[in-house]
Amino acid sequence: xxxxxxxxxxxxxxxxxxxxxxxxxxxxxxxxxxxxxxxxxxxxxxxxxxxxxxxxxxxxxxxxxxxxxxxxxxxxxxxxxxxxxxxxxxxxxxxxxxxxxxxxxxxxxxxxxxxxxxxx
Amino acid sequence: xxxxxxxxxxxxxxxxxxxxxxxxxxxxxxxxxxxxxxxxxxxxxxxxxxxxxxxxxxxxxxxxxxxxxxxxxxxxxxxxxxxxxxxxxxxxxxxxxxxxxxxxxxxxxxx
Numbered sequence: 150x151x152x153x154x155x156x157x158x159x160x161x162x163x164x165x166x167x168x169x170x171x172x173x174x175x176x177x178x179x180x181x182x183x184x185x186x187x188x189x190x191x192x193x194x195x196x197x198x199x200x201x202x203x204x205x206x207x208x209x210x211x212x213x214x215x216x217x218x219x220x221x222x223x224x225x226x227x228x229x230x231x232x233x234x235x236x237x238x239x240x241x242x243x244x245x246x247x248x249x250x251x252x253x254x255x256x257x258x259x260x261x262x263x264x265x266x267x268x269x
Numbered sequence: 270x271x272x273x274x275x276x277x278x279x280x281x282x283x284x285x286x287x288x289x290x291x292x293x294x295x296x297x298x299x300x301x302x303x304x305x306x307x308x309x310x311x312x313x314x315x316x317x318x319x320x321x322x323x324x325x326x327x328x329x330x331x332x333x334x335x336x337x338x339x340x341x342x343x344x345x346x347x348x349x350x351x352x353x354x355x356x357x358x359x360x361x362x363x364x365x366x367x368x369x370x371x372x373x374x375x376x377x378x379x380x
Contacts (some may be wrong), residue, residue: 193272194307194315194358194371211366234276244314249326255303255362255369260314 151175151259153245158264161235169264171245173229176259179203179223182248184257185230187266197243198230202251213239232266240268245254273298273340273359286347289375291359292340297370299340299363300369303362306335306344310355320331351379 157169169185184199198209198219214254218231230247242263249256274292281287291298291335298304304322307315317326319335322342332347342361346353359372 163337193374194360195372196360196367196369197369208368210368251322255360256305256317256320257307257315257360258317258320260316264312 151247153247153259153261154266155243155245156248157265158243160267160269163237163268165234165235166231166233167266167269169232169245169266171243171261172266173226173245173247175229178221178226180251182206182223182251182253183219183221183228184246184248184253185228186244186246186260188240188244188256188263189238192238192241192253199248199253200228201253205210208252209255221251226263230245235266237268239266241266272372273361275357275359275372275375277373278376278378280380281346281349282380283349283351285349286345287349287377289344289346289357289359289377291342291344291361291372293342293361293363293370294340296365297340297361297363298337300343300364301362302337304335304337305343305360306333307358307360308353308355309358315358346377349379353377353380 182201185197245261247259251256306319309315
């Protein structure tokens, strides 16, 4: 069974940094692109960033470009999101999401339970 | 980036069919066949139910079907069941800087 378990969330002040992690199991991690998607009552679902299977192709939403960095460690089945210069509007539940394919296609076929990041 | 537009709520009786619309532009829905749909029960993570406009992932009931016309995609749920009560979100690839955009979400109520 596919499992995606996020960690690293928590209350953080504006301007500070936080690193989210996601450990994957139940599938061949390096056969799939991965994403971070966030959800908040004010903005709904918002795609944040995606990374292909070998980290050669990475993309970010404009709202986080230059502040957030996505990365992965295929040897450890881990996905990361380094978040710097956090803003109040980054407050959300952050989901680790598996892509159906090795390249970033936006077919978000499995989601973790999310980790909360309140910025205040 | 602008979200795709969905009706806030749709309701139907058990056994009926309902359709949820998702309206975008020629830069997203109208320009590409990369529309997906997700079901989210309260307090749970979204679940992948339709991809590439019309395709169902393995294990998804054939009561769920997708279509597209112009800049609007649609999700139809036939034979409505109480377990279908949830929020439904569309998403699409976008040629704008957003890359992937989601809909505003539709709450489905079974009367």
